[in-house]
Amino acid sequence: MLSERQLEVVLAVVYDYIQTGEPVGSRTLSKKYLTGRSAATIRNEMSDLEELGYLVQPHTSAGRIPTSRAYRLYVDTILQRRRAPHPEAERWISDLREQRRDVEGALAYISQLLTRVTQYVSVATLAPFQEIRLLRVDFLRMDSTHALAIVVVEGGLVHHKMIAFPCEIRQEELETLSRRINAVMVRRTWNEARNDLLQYVMSELREKEGNCRAAISEMDGLLSAQPFRFYRGGAHHLLAMPDFKDLGRLHAVFSLLEEESALVELVDNCTLNGTLTVTIGEENPEERMHDCSVVLATANAGGRKAILGLIGPVRMNYESSIAVLETVLEGLREDDGSEEEQRHVH
Amino acid sequence: MLSERQLEVVLAVVYDYIQTGEPVGSRTLSKKYLTGRSAATIRNEMSDLEELGYLVQPHTSAGRIPTSRAYRLYVDTILQRRRAPHPEAERWISDLREQRRDVEGALAYISQLLTRVTQYVSVATLAPFQEIRLLRVDFLRMDSTHALAIVVVEGGLVHHKMIAFPCEIRQEELETLSRRINAVMVRRTWNEARNDLLQYVMSELREKEGNCRAAISEMDGLLSAQPFRFYRGGAHHLLAMPDFKDLGRLHAVFSLLEEESALVELVDNCTLNGTLTVTIGEENPEERMHDCSVVLATANAGGRKAILGLIGPVRMNYESSIAVLETVLEGLREDDGSEEEQRHVH
DNA sequence: GCTAGCACTCATTGGCGACGAGTGCCAATT
DNA sequence: AATTGGCACTCGTCGCCAATGAGTGCTAGC
Numbered sequence: 001m002l003s004e005r006q007l008e009v010v011l012a013v014v015y016d017y018i019q020t021g022e023p024v025g026s027r028t029l030s031k032k033y034l035t036g037r038s039a040a041t042i043r044n045e046m047s048d049l050e051e052l053g054y055l056v057q058p059h060t061s062a063g064r065i066p067t068s069r070a071y072r073l074y075v076d077t078i079l080q081r082r083r084a085p086h087p088e089a090e091r092w093i094s095d096l097r098e099q100r101r102d103v104e105g106a107l108a109y110i111s112q113l114l115t116r117v118t119q120y121v122s123v124a125t126l127a128p129f130q131e132i133r134l135l136r137v138d139f140l141r142m143d144s145t146h147a148l149a150i151v152v153v154e155g156g157l158v159h160h161k162m163i164a165f166p167c168e169i170r171q172e173e174l175e176t177l178s179r180r181i182n183a184v185m186v187r188r189t190w191n192e193a194r195n196d197l198l199q200y201v202m203s204e205l206r207e208k209e210g211n212c213r214a215a216i217s218e219m220d221g222l223l224s225a226q227p228f229r230f231y232r233g234g235a236h237h238l239l240a241m242p243d244f245k246d247l248g249r250l251h252a253v254f255s256l257l258e259e260e261s262a263l264v265e266l267v268d269n270c271t272l273n274g275t276l277t278v279t280i281g282e283e284n285p286e287e288r289m290h291d292c293s294v295v296l297a298t299a300n301a302g303g304r305k306a307i308l309g310l311i312g313p314v315r316m317n318y319e320s321s322i323a324v325l326e327t328v329l330e331g332l333r334e335d336d337g338s339e340e341e342q343r344h345v346h
Numbered sequence: 347m348l349s350e351r352q353l354e355v356v357l358a359v360v361y362d363y364i365q366t367g368e369p370v371g372s373r374t375l376s377k378k379y380l381t382g383r384s385a386a387t388i389r390n391e392m393s394d395l396e397e398l399g400y401l402v403q404p405h406t407s408a409g410r411i412p413t414s415r416a417y418r419l420y421v422d423t424i425l426q427r428r429r430a431p432h433p434e435a436e437r438w439i440s441d442l443r444e445q446r447r448d449v450e451g452a453l454a455y456i457s458q459l460l461t462r463v464t465q466y467v468s469v470a471t472l473a474p475f476q477e478i479r480l481l482r483v484d485f486l487r488m489d490s491t492h493a494l495a496i497v498v499v500e501g502g503l504v505h506h507k508m509i510a511f512p513c514e515i516r517q518e519e520l521e522t523l524s525r526r527i528n529a530v531m532v533r534r535t536w537n538e539a540r541n542d543l544l545q546y547v548m549s550e551l552r553e554k555e556g557n558c559r560a561a562i563s564e565m566d567g568l569l570s571a572q573p574f575r576f577y578r579g580g581a582h583h584l585l586a587m588p589d590f591k592d593l594g595r596l597h598a599v600f601s602l603l604e605e606e607s608a609l610v611e612l613v614d615n616c617t618l619n620g621t622l623t624v625t626i627g628e629e630n631p632e633e634r635m636h637d638c639s640v641v642l643a644t645a646n647a648g649g650r651k652a653i654l655g656l657i658g659p660v661r662m663n664y665e666s667s668i669a670v671l672e673t674v675l676e677g678l679r680e681d682d683g684s685e686e687e688q689r690h691v692h
Numbered sequence: 693g694c695t696a697g698c699a700c701t702c703a704t705t706g707g708c709g710a711c712g713a714g715t716g717c718c719a720a721t722t
Numbered sequence: 723a724a725t726t727g728g729c730a731c732t733c734g735t736c737g738c739c740a741a742t743g744a745g746t747g748c749t750a751g752c
Contacts, residue, residue: 023745025744025745025746026745026746027744027745037694037695038694038695038696039695039696039745040694040695040696040697040747041693041694041695043745043746043747044694044747046746047746047747057745057746058703059701059702059703060700060701060702060703060745060746060747061700061701061702061703061743061744061745061746062702062703062744062745062746063744063745063746138486140484140496140498142498148496148498148504150486150494150496150504150506152486152488152494156508158494158506158508160496160504160506162502162504232604233604234604235581235600235604236597236600236601236603236604239593239596239597239600240593240597245593247585247586247591250585251582251585251586254581254582254585255582257582258578258579258580258581258582369714371713371714371715372714372715373713373714383725383726384725384726384727385714385726385727386716386717386725386726386727386728387724387725387726389714389715389716390716390724390725392715393715393716403714403715404734405732405733405734406714406715406716406731406732406733406734407712407713407714407715407731407732407733407734408713408714408715408733408734409713409714409715
């Protein structure tokens with residue numbers, strides 16, 4: 001357990017290092033943060049803290065740099081205390097409320113807002129689709145052997161897929177198919193629909209029509225795809241950061257940001273625990289993220305459950321990042337129950 | 347006009363510089379490419395070529411580097427002569443034909459293929475939507491005041507938008523609306539539909555129902571949006587290239603790649619002229635692209651008209667980039683008229 | 693337990709010279 | 723007149739060295 005003063009030292013080191021990016025020495029601490037104590041005293045503390053795994057020095061005659069453990073301490077104290085709202089919070093919130101967009105448009109807008117304000121990388125997507133419910137399924141007949149399957153899910157999101165039937169299909173058949181599928185799929189979650197219901201429908205319909213079987217196996221394809229795209233923004237900001245002067249590290253991060261499947265894992269791992277999670281450097285299971293921190297928030301507004309996130313260097317400004325995310329959450333939350341929200345739900 | 351030998355020198359410089367990335371000197375040329383002539387002779391030619399604007403030297407006592415003008419010459423000779431197909435061309439073409447995907451899936455697949463093979467940045471999207479025709483419009487009634495508008499365009503692409511009506515709307519009204527809109531919009535291009543027809547419908551319907559007016563103005567919103575997303579890939583490859591060791595240049599390129607509107611302009615400017623266009627460095631009107639070259643191809647297969655592109659450093663391997671793009675075009679062209687193609691068109 | 697002092701470490705910086713690749717020019721050659 | 727060999731010159735790069743200075747660890751004294 002850390003003493004009161006050790007804690008002070010660790011937090012001061014993190015705070016100063018986040019601002020300057022330079023290793024911080026005992027002198028600086030003594031002058032700027034712990035004016036009561038002399039540099040020598042702080043040197044001793046720092047030496048202890050290094051053994052405890054909170055600080056490291058890049059080389060002998062340099063100041064100390066915080067480890068992820070130190071950042072963790074710092075972030076936890078931030079998360080505990082009440083944060084002052086961002087000065088422009090009011091404006092964003094009203095901006096967000098004015099925007100009358102569909103879900104995709106809203107996510108794109110939010111992603112842009114986040115990256116513009118913070119200068120970090122932003123991601124926005126819909127929450128794990130496993131929990132999102134289907135509202136209805138329609139079939140539009142295109143020609144004698146094709147129909148467009150349209151799946152509407154909670155939050156007004158729509159997915160579609162062109163379905164080819166092995167032989168001709170009439171309008172009435174399509175309507176029957178639609179009624180049956182709706183009867184079993186409506187209000188089920190995406191995953192339920194895929195895992196259980198399609199099996200059930202398939203076995204029930206097996207003997208009847210080859211047409212339906214083919215259609216259903218194509219529907220399965222529709223449901224198995226990652227249904228929601230990621231809205232990313234601001235990746236280029238990383239290039240301007242001194243933390244990423246090393247191209248190798250940049251390469252790792254960028255290759256991950258371009259891999260949709262890696263992003264899915266990123267948000268999957270981080271959102272199980274709560275509403276706002278911070279993953280710092282090596283805490284992230286994905287090695288390519290070891291030089292980055294990820295702040296994720298889940299916006300739970302009515303039918304749509306979104307994940308918003310900011311990705312920056314480990315040395316990122318957690319305080320403002322968290323504040324900005326919370327402000328956006330606030331702006332979305334106020335939508336709840338309002339006219340905008342009810343619009344697409346039932 | 348350049349002499350025969352001057353031409354040889356320019357092409358040799360470009361060829362060697364593309365391979366090595368180092369300024370190339372008279373000695374190298376004399377030994378590797380123009381074995382008949384001595385270094386001194388070539389020095390004189392190079393000096394002339396520098397005055398003519400084909401070569402520059404980064405500093406005295408360094409070799410020469412080609413200018414965009416020299417690259418242009420080089421690329422034009424490549425485009426004129428017949429190119430050998432890529433050794434793996436067969437496999438890609440059959441891969442492409444085996445893929446039974448919808449248009450979006452196909453674009454994503456092609457984008458990945460391009461970047462995997464070339465290690466450059468790839469883009470794929472649908473051609474200027476101004477020319478793409480609407481096939482039909484449907485309305486699905488969601489609740490008493492909402493309907494989902496579904497627009498199917500050539501190539502099986504689907505767009506949708508949730509439409510809110512100012513007051514309640516019945517199923518029959520929707521069907522009437524749908525019939526009317528279809529009557530005037532079907533087989534029109536995206537732009538025609540937006541500019542002329544909606545105006546017409548609006549004025550005709552003005553006196554009848556406020557409901558319809560509201561719906562149509564929302565439809566306008568649907569048609570005014572950039573309808574097709576860009577599939578990008580491989581941006582991180584740029585980080586590994588020695589040409590981009592300067593972070594400032596990288597920053598410019600990346601910020602452009604993240605701006606959808608900039609990408610739209612990029613492909614707009616380049617595809618007016620023909621089937622396969624190469625834009626080299628400063629030839630590009632967009633300043634941020636001055637360190638990159640862009641190879642664009644338009645795939646004109648049946649109902650779907652796609653734009654495929656590769657973006658690399660000015661020093662990119664044009665020969666293989668062009669060959670790869672042409673191979674992919676080949677793979678798509680063979681689809682034409684086949685079962686896959688007819689699938690979504692009418 | 694705290695602090696002042698001191699010796700020590702080590703990354704950074706700037707100056708200096710050697711090196712070498714490449715050029716420009718000129719005189720000699722074909 | 724075109725080509726070529728020779729030669730002086732330029733200039734970026736590399737390695738070396740000494741000076742600098744920030745920061746530490748340790749110890750003795752308060």
